[in-house]
Amino acid sequence: MKTNLKNLTREELAALLAAVGKERYRADQIIRWLYRHRVDSVAAMSNLSRVCREQLQQLACLPALARVAVERAADGTEKFLYRLADGSCIESVLIPEKERLTLCVSTQVGCRQGCRFCVTGRQGFRRNLETAEIVDQVVQSQKYLDPQGKVIRNLVFMGMGEPLDNLAAVVKAVEILRYDDGLQFSSRRITLSTCGLVPEMALLGEQAEVSLAVSLNATTDRQRSELMPVNRRYPLEQLLAACRRYPLKRRSRITFEYILLHGVNDSIADARRLVRLLAPLRAKINLIPFNEHPQLPFRRPPAAAVTAFQEILLAKGLTVIVRKSKGADIQAACGQLRGRVQPAAGGETGSSVSPGTDA
Ligand code: SF4
Numbered sequence: 091m092k093t094n095l096k097n098l099t100r101e102e103l104a105a106l107l108a109a110v111g112k113e114r115y116r117a118d119q120i121i122r123w124l125y126r127h128r129v130d131s132v133a134a135m136s137n138l139s140r141v142c143r144e145q146l147q148q149l150a151c152l153p154a155l156a157r158v159a160v161e162r163a164a165d166g167t168e169k170f171l172y173r174l175a176d177g178s179c180i181e182s183v184l185i186p187e188k189e190r191l192t193l194c195v196s197t198q199v200g201c202r203q204g205c206r207f208c209v210t211g212r213q214g215f216r217r218n219l220e221t222a223e224i225v226d227q228v229v230q231s232q233k234y235l236d237p238q239g240k241v242i243r244n245l246v247f248m249g250m251g252e253p254l255d256n257l258a259a260v261v262k263a264v265e266i267l268r269y270d271d272g273l274q275f276s277s278r279r280i281t282l283s284t285c286g287l288v289p290e291m292a293l294l295g296e297q298a299e300v301s302l303a304v305s306l307n308a309t310t311d312r313q314r315s316e317l318m319p320v321n322r323r324y325p326l327e328q329l330l331a332a333c334r335r336y337p338l339k340r341r342s343r344i345t346f347e348y349i350l351l352h353g354v355n356d357s358i359a360d361a362r363r364l365v366r367l368l369a370p371l372r373a374k375i376n377l378i379p380f381n382e383h384p385q386l387p388f389r390r391p392p393a394a395a396v397t398a399f400q401e402i403l404l405a406k407g408l409t410v411i412v413r414k415s416k417g418a419d420i421q422a423a424c425g426q427l428r429g430r431v432q433p434a435a436g437g438e439t440g441s442s443v444s445p446g447t448d449a
Pocket residue numbers: 201202203204205208209210211212249250251252285424
């Protein structure tokens with residue numbers, strides 16, 4: 091079977107080429123074609139000799155993700171539905187923030203963590219994405235922006251799936267996305283969000299340099315285990331100990347995400363417990379008022395409850411922001427576009443959403 095070029099790090103590409111007698115600098119040339127020029131075929135790599143291109147085509151292939159739907163929200167958020175070679179579909183979401191564009195990428199088809207407030211969690215798990223499928227979400231989304239002269243500035247691994255449940259592919263993708271002669275994402279512009287897989291958090295700290303976000307959402311084990319089954323394996327004490335051990339650079343902090351669910355975790359007592367849990371850590375807190383969804387049994391808190399919650403954290407000196415809901419009118423939370431695309435007979439290959447459809 092041919093190797094997908096976007097599955098290979100620079101070293102792996104050099105080894106593939108060395109096996110057919112090609113020089114190492116050819117790997118650098120190919121990296122530039124893949125990630126700087128973003129070509130879709132080996133034939134387009136015009137500074138490789140014809141013989142070299144033919145040899146490469148015998149060894150390797152360069153399939154691209156198919157963008158089968160785009161939805162735009164009134165606030166400029168755009169959601170892409172990408173179809174994979176096996177017919178499965180994944181989402182990437184492009185979020186405009188001030189002058190910057192952030193792309194939220196998926197790491198799995200579905201997810202096995204089953205968080206109760208998450209549409210993807212309800213859809214179950216199908217498979218891990220390959221490195222190439224993670225990297226190509228960025229490449230294809232940037233290609234979509236190229237004619238507009240726009241550049242993706244930040245990446246967040248917060249789409250469908252738990253990134254640390256697919257650690258090897260994610261670590262390799264991060265390495266590729268950081269190449270200076272490629273897409274050039276620095277480590278501080280890549281954030282990985284986890285529901286709290288404690289052993290993998292330690293491995294991530296050893297194997298990749300990224301900013302870490304932890305999806306916390308509760309302040310007691312009973313409450314968190316109800317919302318997030320992962321808490322039964324790795325309760326709060328273990329999770330926070332793993333956060334304390336995580337290798338942070340000077341002046342960086344772990345982001346804790348806290349989805350506010352009305353009547354569930356948005357009380358004054360919850361806010362006070364959150365202060366006690368996070369005050370000893372180098373932490374910043376993102377409060378996210380829940381985006382209501384017909385498939386989910388939770389409600390968004392009233393604005394006054396959100397403000398009261400935030401003020402308790404601020405009064406204790408914590409850094410906290412309330413994240414505005416982006417793309418609420420296109421349901422830009424993970425898994426929601428895919429959930430609305432109708433599977434065609436024989437697999438998830440059909441779409442009831444047209445490319446470029448406005449919300
Ligand atoms: S919130 Fe994240 S970890 Fe939890 S089910 Fe959804 S995709 Fe999986």
